[in-house]
Structures are given as C-alpha cells and as structure tokens.
Ligand code: SF4
C-alpha cells in the first residue's frame with residue numbers, strides 16, 4: 067500500500083486538506099445563487115430585478131392618445147421635437163391611471179430661459195434672449211404660444227441671435243461696420259436660419275476696398291500691399307473680421 | 314569532430330505519429346471555440362419575462378455636441394427616472410461646459426451636473442475662442458474595465474451590450490468606480506452599492522427611449538440599434554464624423570460623439 071508509505075504527519079495534512087476542500091464546496095454551493103453563471107459570470111435574475119424598476123416618464127407616444135390636438139398644433143413648429151414631458155414633467159402615472167393627476171405647466175418666466183437664456187456656449191442660431199431686458203414684467207406665454215412658438219416679429223437686428231459676435235465686435239475697430247456690409251443676408255434667413263445662410267466676402271478685393279494702399283478711405287485705416295501680402299488667402303482666412311486687431 | 318546528425322534525427326516521430334499529433338492538436342485548438350459557441354447559444358435562447366429577447370438587439374448612443382444647448386433637461390430627467398440622489402456628485406448622466414480661451418486655457422465646469430441648467434454668470438475677462446457643452450454618460454463600453462475588476466460578478470454586460478449593476482450582489486467595494494476611466498460610476502449613498510447609467514434598461518426593454526433621450530429638446534442625443542441598418546443611430550453615424558472618448562484605452566465605447574473637440578476629455 068502506497069498510502070502507508072506516506073509519512074504520518076503528511077497523511078493527516080492530506081485528510082485535513084480534503085475535509086476543507088469538501089467543506090468549501092458545500093458552503094460555496096449554498097452561497098452562490100443557482101442562476102449565477104447561467105448566461106455568463108453574473109446572476110441571471112438580476113436583469114429581471116432591474117427591468118422591474120418603475121417608470122416615471124411615459125414617452126410622448128403615450129400623450130398622443132388623448133392629446134392629439136396639441137400634437138396638431140406642434141406639428142411642423144419649432145417645438146415639434148420637444149417632447150411633452152420636457153415642460154410638463156414625468157407623466158407616467160398621469161398616463162397610466164384614469165385619475166388625472168395634474169401635471170405641471172410652467173407659466174412663469176422661470177422655465178423657458180432654462181433653454182433660451184443667452185449663454186455664449188449655446189450653438190449659434192439657437193434662439194436666445196437676455197431675460198433681464200426682454201419684457202421683464204411679462205410671462206413668456208403672453209406673447210409666445212409654447213406649443214407653436216414663433217418670434218412675434220422676425221428679429222430686426224442680427225444681435226438678437228448673434229449676441230456673442232456682436233459683443234466681440236463691439237470691442238473691435240470694426241464696431242461701426244454693419245453686419246450686412248460684409249454678409250449678404252437673404253430675408254429668409256431670419257425665418258429659416260439654418261436652411262438659408264448669409265454670405266461671406268469671397269474676394270481679397272472686398273477688404274481691399276478699405277485696406278488697400280490706394281483705397282479711397284480714411285487715412286487712419288491700416289493699409290497693406292495687396293500684391294505681396296499672402297496672396298493665396300482671402301483676408302478672413304487669417305484675420306478674424308469681428309475682432310481684426312492684428313497681434 | 315563529427316556531428317551526430319543521424320542519432321538526433323532518429324528521435325523525430327515517424328510520419329504517422331506526426332500526422333496523428335497534428336490532427337489532434339488542430340481539434341484541441343478548436344475546443345475553446347466550441348465552448349464559446351455554447352456560451353453564445355445560451356444567451357441566444359434568453360427571453361425576459363416580458364418577452365424581450367436581448368440577443369436580437371445591440372444598443373448605442375449618439376451625441377451631437379453642436380446641438381446641445383446645455384439646458385440640463387437630460388441630467389434632471391435621469392435623476393427623476395432613476396431615483397438618483399438630487400444633491401451634487403451623484404450622476405448617471407451630466408453635462409460639462411467647455412470654455413477654451415485665447416491663451417489656450419481650458420475651463421470645464423458642470424454645476425450640479427447641469428441638473429438645474431447653466432447660469433449665465435459674469436463675463437470672463439479673457440476672450441473665448443471656442444465654447445460648447447458636452448453631455449457625458451456611461452459609455453457602455455464593449456470591453457468594460459469595470460466588469461473586469463468586479464470581484465463578485467455584480468457588474469456585467471447583457472447580450473444587448475448594456476453594462477448593468479446587480480445591486481443585490483454588489484458588495485460596495487468601489488473597485489469598478491476606480492476602474493472606470495470616464496468617472497461614470499458613483500456609490501449610491503443610501504443603497505451603498507455602485508450605480509451608473511443603464512441606458513434606462515427598464516425602459517428600453519419595453520420599447521421606450523431612455524429618459525434623457527426622451528426629454529432632450531434639441532435631439533442632441535440619439536439612441537438606437539447599432540447592428541440594424543435602419544436605425545436612427547446608424548444614420549447618425551453615417552452622416553457625421555464620429556469620435557469616442559479616450560479611444561486609446563481600448564475600452565471600445567458605444568457612445569459616439571459628433572462635432573467633437575480635441576480638448577474634450
Ligand atoms: S464607461 Fe465606465 S462604467 Fe460605463 S461600461 Fe465603460 S468602464 Fe464601465
């Protein structure tokens with residue numbers, strides 16, 4: 067018998083190790099849930115627990131069933147893609163139960179500026195106001211129908227949307243150059259700002275009109291030699307015309 | 314001196330043994346492939362109690378930086394939908410404001426994760442060169458480091474590619490929070506378990522959009538299928554130049570950004 071030939075102290079150790087191994091396997095089988103590892107290194111039933119979480123937002127398809135008229139108003143408007151629950155808050159309970167728990171409908175001046183207050187980081191062309199000076203005493207909805215908002219009149223000035231540029235320009239020597247002198251702007255741009263874009267000067271001669279050596283303009287205006295000064299570029303490719311200070 | 318070429322060549326197996334060994338090693342090499350095939354099959358047959366089959370979907374999200382207005386409706390809706398604590402530092406999704414100044418300085422801020430929107434604030438003294446908002450969220454990495462480090466198997470990737478946390482099984486050790494290179498996880502202060510964006514898993518298995526996508530007023534966020542040609546996300550990825558966060562880490566994020574800036578981290 068080989069077992070007999072193993073030293074006694076080792077025999078005991080081996081028996082102990084075997085007992086521990088069996089104990090470990092027994093405890094393990096109790097501790098590890100049955101469905102652990104069924105589909106991967108995790109508890110399969112965890113997914114069921116996670117998807118059982120209650121919803122708060124119903125999704126705007128749910129609103130359509132009862133409020134079709136509002137969808138008609140919204141259709142084609144600037145707020146067409148603004149989901150109902152953006153302004154009216156989570157509506158799952160409202161949509162699921164006949165008990166028509168009242169939803170919020172922000173009517174004050176507080177809510178619209180969350181999106182429409184002027185912030186320089188907002189994308190150019192997104193309609194923004196400075197609420198402190200924009201009819202400060204009137205709630206937004208007195209002039210703007212939130213389901214189909216339209217600017218009451220097309221903005222008269224470029225600064226209404228391009229405040230960031232206007233602010234920069236006001237610090238520059240071009241402060242007195244009106245936007246339209248350089249940007250040919252179709253009237254349609256005010257209504258469809260992204261579809262119809264204004265133009266930009268296409269030639270060097272356009273800037274040369276004031277800045278060429280022999281230009282018929284004020285003496286204080288800086289001049290360059292149009293024939294030798296970086297001929298292959300249009301001026302605004304190097305100089306930022308809204309703050310053209312060469313530094 | 315003579316080399317004993319003959320003797321050593323005698324030790325080489327004969328042709329028959331060689332071919333036999335070659336054959337059996339080829340078969341052995343294929344074993345893991347069959348094992349994995351079985352794994353996949355196991356997932357393929359899986360349907361949840363509501364009849365949803367995860368293996369038929371594969372999700373991702375697109376984010377168009379040039380469309381985001383920083384209104385923070387997404388962060389706000391996420392907190393409401395998923396019972397994320399209202400106070401700062403706990404977010405499943407948040408929005409960062411990047412301001413890049415003339416002298417190259419980059420200022421990044423995210424007051425309360427933008428859940429209350431951004432305040433105009435005072436004008437900076439320096440001129441801004443570029444400025445924009447960047448919505449952030451768990452990237453639902455295809456190779457998630459957070460899953461690798463979990464010592465108990467409490468965080469995992471479902472067959473539809475969403476990384477989830479099993480809150481019953483999580484021991485709150487915070488390894489995954491450390492391992493996520495995007496800071497997308499936090500420790501839930503009441504439940505004492507790791508928590509993060511699930512793409513609103515309880516919603517998407519019922520064909521609803523994630524809450525942040527539902528409320529985004531400018532469609533800066535697009536949610537959809539990655540492996541179906543007719544999906545808004547696939548169209549978004551075809552129409553835009555796409556970037557992901559920290560591509561060098563090889564985590565293979567499934568949140569795809571359009572109009573990305575070099576300074577975004
Ligand atoms: S972003 Fe972070 S939490 Fe999300 S899957 Fe990747 S590593 Fe995990």
Ligand code: SF4
Nearest residue numbers: 381382384385387529
């Ligand atoms: S809801 Fe949309 S636009 Fe508003 S902050 Fe979030 S991603 Fe940006």
